[in-house]
Amino acid sequence: MPGKDLESEIRHGHHGGNVMTVAQPCIEPAAHREPERHLWCISDLTVSYGEVIALSSVSLNIKENSVTAVIGPSGCGKSSLLCCLNRLTDFIPGCCVSGRILMHSKDILGGQIDDTRLRKQVGLIFQKPNPFPLSIRRNFELPLREHGIRDRQEIEHIMQSTLEATGLWKEVKDRLNKPAHQLSGGQQQRLCIARALSLRPDALLMDEPCSALDPISSGQVEELVLSLRERYTIVIVTHNLSQARRLGTDVALFWLRDGKGTLVESGPASQVFEAPRDDLTKLYLRGAIA
Amino acid sequence: MSTLTSAANPSRGLRWDAWAIVLWIGAGLIMAAFLWVLLDLLGRGLGQISWSFITEAPENAGRAGGIGPILVSTLLILMVCLAIAVPLAVGVAVFLSELLPHRSRLRRIVQISLDALAAVPSVVFGLFGNAFFCIQLGLGFSILSGGLTLACMVLPLLIRTTESSIRAVPQRYRLAATALGMTRSRVILRLVVPLAVPGIVVGTLLALGRAMAETVALVFTSGYVDRMPGSLLDSGRSLSIHVFDLAMNVPGGDANAYGAGVVLIFALLVINGAVLCLAKTWKARSGMAITAAT
Numbered sequence: 408m409p410g411k412d413l414e415s416e417i418r419h420g421h422h423g424g425n426v427m428t429v430a431q432p433c434i435e436p437a438a439h440r441e442p443e444r445h446l447w448c449i450s451d452l453t454v455s456y457g458e459v460i461a462l463s464s465v466s467l468n469i470k471e472n473s474v475t476a477v478i479g480p481s482g483c484g485k486s487s488l489l490c491c492l493n494r495l496t497d498f499i500p501g502c503c504v505s506g507r508i509l510m511h512s513k514d515i516l517g518g519q520i521d522d523t524r525l526r527k528q529v530g531l532i533f534q535k536p537n538p539f540p541l542s543i544r545r546n547f548e549l550p551l552r553e554h555g556i557r558d559r560q561e562i563e564h565i566m567q568s569t570l571e572a573t574g575l576w577k578e579v580k581d582r583l584n585k586p587a588h589q590l591s592g593g594q595q596q597r598l599c600i601a602r603a604l605s606l607r608p609d610a611l612l613m614d615e616p617c618s619a620l621d622p623i624s625s626g627q628v629e630e631l632v633l634s635l636r637e638r639y640t641i642v643i644v645t646h647n648l649s650q651a652r653r654l655g656t657d658v659a660l661f662w663l664r665d666g667k668g669t670l671v672e673s674g675p676a677s678q679v680f681e682a683p684r685d686d687l688t689k690l691y692l693r694g695a696i697a
Numbered sequence: 698m699s700t701l702t703s704a705a706n707p708s709r710g711l712r713w714d715a716w717a718i719v720l721w722i723g724a725g726l727i728m729a730a731f732l733w734v735l736l737d738l739l740g741r742g743l744g745q746i747s748w749s750f751i752t753e754a755p756e757n758a759g760r761a762g763g764i765g766p767i768l769v770s771t772l773l774i775l776m777v778c779l780a781i782a783v784p785l786a787v788g789v790a791v792f793l794s795e796l797l798p799h800r801s802r803l804r805r806i807v808q809i810s811l812d813a814l815a816a817v818p819s820v821v822f823g824l825f826g827n828a829f830f831c832i833q834l835g836l837g838f839s840i841l842s843g844g845l846t847l848a849c850m851v852l853p854l855l856i857r858t859t860e861s862s863i864r865a866v867p868q869r870y871r872l873a874a875t876a877l878g879m880t881r882s883r884v885i886l887r888l889v890v891p892l893a894v895p896g897i898v899v900g901t902l903l904a905l906g907r908a909m910a911e912t913v914a915l916v917f918t919s920g921y922v923d924r925m926p927g928s929l930l931d932s933g934r935s936l937s938i939h940v941f942d943l944a945m946n947v948p949g950g951d952a953n954a955y956g957a958g959v960v961l962i963f964a965l966l967v968i969n970g971a972v973l974c975l976a977k978t979w980k981a982r983s984g985m986a987i988t989a990a991t
């Protein structure tokens with residue numbers, strides 16, 4: 408998709424996004440939804456690993472305080488996109504990123520934000536839950552101390568409040584000194600989300616956070632995402648289209664064209680799912696539904 | 698298909714059984730040899746062990762008296778050895794595994810030289826230690842020279858075990874920590890090295906065992922003197938040298954040689970037992986295997 412129309416597309420999409428609530432247009436004051444703000448403005452982003460071009464000139468805007476679901480077949484560069492947004496790509500040997508990503512209108516690839524500050528603001532949740540093999544408490548202490556919070560009471564307080572926010576407090580409050588990897592997979596994933604939230608980020612990137620979990624645990628994670636979407640900007644990669652429907656306020660579909668990952672279509676979830684513009688999107692959604 | 702497997706299975710099982718018997722016999726022989734040595738040593742040496750044997754100074758060139766000063770010297774030599782070798786090994790291992798790029802030439806070269814160094818006979822380390830520490834640095838025959846020489850000797854083993862336990866820390870923890878905004882040095886210092894500590898401890902214990910059993914390298918560096926050492930610059934006799942000396946050079950010293958041998962082997966068994974125990978409990982606790990080049 409050419410990047411030029413994206414801005415307009417999203418703006419149009421925004422009106423489209425209210426199609427479902429069109430029957431009651433006056434209930435919501437226009438001012439409430441009016442200032443449509445973007446946390447990230449990505450333009451012409453290209454990511455390559457040596458010969459492999461994982462993403463090819465992608466332009467996409469990601470709305471603040473919304474859930475953007477990123478979908479598409481395996482290998483089309485979804486994880487690479489997430490890694491660009493917190494510059495974890497710096498850590499992947501051989502990974503080369505070009506283009507521009509503005510976050511709060513600061514160029515993050517150009518280094519206008521210090522990378523550790525950036526990663527504090529943008530939490531990343533991995534596909535496989537990866538709490539440190541230390542005690543639950545230590546899982547919070549380590550990153551918090553890194554960011555200058557040393558006071559025991561304060562750490563304790565932050566830990567409790569984020570664990571409560573992720574619905575984990577009741578389950579773990581008696582075993583805070585036990586190793587985190589003794590928790591179940593679903594609990595571990597919620598612990599990782601809590602750990603990311605403890606740094607008070609603006610945004611959460613989630614790379615297939617439920618794909619290693621059983622249906623009940625993934626249901627819990629989904630509810631968590633829904634409860635967080637008012638306050639955080641969330642980008643979630645998923646292979647599960649119904650999950651994308653349930654969680655996403657916006658959707659971006661990527662595809663592998665000529666071996667390069669490209670953005671096919673993006674917009675508000677209702678528009679992409681109900682009235683996709685691109686034939687590929689239609690096929691993908693229909694194929695997956697069938 | 699089913700007839701094939703049922704026809705193939707018995708003969709295979711049979712051959713397996715034959716091999717198993719051979720293996721069991723081999724293992725049994727090794728066990729028997731070990732037990733024989735152990736029991737022989739215990740039978741002859743256990744009678745010597747008493748509180749006064751452990752604490753008193755040797756008399757009459759070791760024929761009478763105890764091993765008090767020798768235990769102290771041994772302990773000091775080992776402490777010097779570990780105090781130098783462990784921090785150095787951790788530093789080098791971190792450099793090799795975390796800071797150098799994965800396929801770097803330098804890393805290959807260092808590793809090959811470490812392997813070569815590990816294969817060098819201890820007498821060569823002894824000569825080197827004598828030439829360098831005793832003479833060049835002017836430390837003379839001293840506990841310090843001995844400890845430093847032993848440090849050189851166990852360093853390759855320690856670096857290897859430390860490096861492999863650092864490498865055994867899964868990459869995803871480093872990524873997770875980085876994604877939480879931790880800087881690279883903090884990730885190494887606060888996460889990777891602490892997670893590798895079990896492996897480092899096991900490697901240290903193995904090095905300790907090897908250092909304790911060492912005789913030849915110390916003959917050249919820490920010397921023979923069996924008095925209570927007054928400082929690290931005094932000469933001091935290690936337990937293994939004491940056993941060697943009593944057995945070979947002192948007629949009538951056999952009984953006490955066995956006594957000292959029992960103490961030595963007891964210490965070694967305790968160290969090895971600790972290695973096994975720690976490796977097992979840590980594996981259960983962290984889910985990460987401890988890889989130690991034994």
Ligand SMILES: Nc1ncnc2c1ncn2[C@@H]1O[C@H](COP(=O)(O)OP(=O)(O)OP(=O)(O)O)[C@@H](O)[C@H]1O
Binds near residue numbers: 480481484499
């Ligand atoms: N570290 C790496 N080194 C080399 N190539 C990589 C690396 N990571 C990803 N790639 C390549 O980049 C392309 C995109 O990978 P990416 O992981 O972003 O895809 P994805 O959409 O997340 O796939 P999946 O849905 O399977 O997770 C793939 O062709 C992959 O082989």
Ligand SMILES: [Mg+2]
Binds near residue numbers: 485486487614
């Ligand atoms: Mg992926």
